Amino acid sequence: GEDVEQSLFLSVREGDSSVINCTYTDSSSTYLYWYKQEPGAGLQLLTYIFSNMDMKQDQRLTVLLNKKDKHLSLRIADTQTGDSAIYFCAESGNDYKLSFGAGTTVTVRA
Amino acid sequence: DTEVTQTPKHLVMGMTNKKSLKCEQHMGHRAMYWYKQKAKKPPELMFVYSYEKLSINESVPSRFSPECPNSSLLNLHLHALQPEDSALYLCASSPNPGGGLNEQFFGPGTRLTVL
Numbered sequence: 001g002e003d004v005e006q007s008l009f010l011s012v013r014e015g016d017s018s019v020i021n022c023t024y025t026d027s028s029s030t031y032l033y034w035y036k037q038e039p040g041a042g043l044q045l046l047t048y049i050f051s052n053m054d055m056k057q058d059q060r061l062t063v064l065l066n067k068k069d070k071h072l073s074l075r076i077a078d079t080q081t082g083d084s085a086i087y088f089c090a091e092s093g094n095d096y097k098l099s100f101g102a103g104t105t106v107t108v109r110a
Numbered sequence: 111d112t113e114v115t116q117t118p119k120h121l122v123m124g125m126t127n128k129k130s131l132k133c134e135q136h137m138g139h140r141a142m143y144w145y146k147q148k149a150k151k152p153p154e155l156m157f158v159y160s161y162e163k164l165s166i167n168e169s170v171p172s173r174f175s176p177e178c179p180n181s182s183l184l185n186l187h188l189h190a191l192q193p194e195d196s197a198l199y200l201c202a203s204s205p206n207p208g209g210g211l212n213e214q215f216f217g218p219g220t221r222l223t224v225l
Contacts, residue, residue: 031211042216094209100152
């Protein structure tokens with residue numbers, strides 16, 4: 001968690017776009033990931049991006065990576081109530097470990 | 111089969127009990143992980159098995175003892191736990207041990223309460 005930082009809370013209206021931000025410090029990071037955790041459940045891998053890419057889109061999800069600023073974001077289009085969860089960004093380098101951020105709690109309001 | 115399963119879902123134990131957590135995957139993944147997660151916090155890595163051998167032990171107290179009987183199964187044996195060990199214990203697996211892409215797939219977890 002020390003090497004990856006996220007804002008802790010985000011409130012968004014149903015139907016709007018959500019943007020969750022993350023910064024990391026390890027320049028040797030090769031892949032960056034977004035995980036979703038619903039209450040009482042395990043972590044679900046949503047998407048990942050290779051550090052040489054700057055964007056990846058997968059249905060309602062868009063990942064943007066600014067490698068120069070070490071900034072990662074996850075945009076969720078047309079946010080639904082089922083998107084309410086904690087979202088963790090994570091990075092991996094050349095070992096088995098994932099370094100997770102503290103998690104952003106996203107609350108979707110009607 | 112594209113999921114990681116964990117049993118039991120919930121476990122309550124006393125400080126003198128011995129219990130085991132179980133994890134199973136049939137995706138042919140060669141790395142398996144144990145994590146501990148406290149409420150509203152990110153998962154903390156405990157152990158990593160790669161090709162059924164213990165690769166990483168993150169200075170976990172000896173009251174937690176992992177075991178990997180085969181490439182599909184991972185156990186966590188618990189003995190003389192403390193109340194502060196109460197947490198959600200998550201198992202994960204990944205196809206590719208080592209560096210590079212490290213997609214980890216998580217089970218639903220075991221909610222452990224130590225009285």
